[in-house]
Amino acid sequence: PSVGVALGQNAIFIRFGTHGFSQLQHNNDVSFCRICVITLAEAHPLLQSGKTIKSINYQISANCSRLQNKVSGKSKRGAQFLTELAPLCRISSSDGEEYTIYSCIRGRLIEVNENILSNPAILQEKPSTEGYIAVVLPKFEESKSITQGLLTQKEYEEVLLKRLNSSS
Secondary structure, eight states: OOOOBOOOGGGEEEEEBSSTTSOBOOOOSTTOOOOEEEEEOTTSHHHHSOOOEEEEEOEEETTEEGGGOOOBTTTTBTOOEEOTTOEEEEEEETTSOEEEEEOOSOEEEEEEOTHHHHOTTHHHHSTTTTTOOEEEEOOHHHHHHHHHTOBOHHHHHHHHHHHHHHHO
């Protein structure tokens, strides 16, 4: 198996876990867990430019806070439903820049990482593990098409290299 990467707005990617959070790898096996862990991609400006994260805000609008997401039961009742373009949070850097992080997939919001609120640096120090942004559960019938659209780690690195070469 290879690391699954999906490019989205603001260079976000999604990793599929085969057994919860212990393995953040894409698995083509039909029996894989559908949970998606959303993190900042290696190419995100917050990870590239040496910026300092000032704050993270899960308050999307006056009536919508991702922190108010309350999930219960096996069917994940109460989970907020997300579209591909649904904002998950806004991250402000010390230089005044603000980045809106989008879901990039359709599904139910299972949890947001509240630990990054009190320790924003963890987003930069451990972006693909403890610095994750959210966990999303896609619809079962859509999960196969989502995984087929993922890039391997090698494909992702090739895309980054092409971007770098085209901008120089």
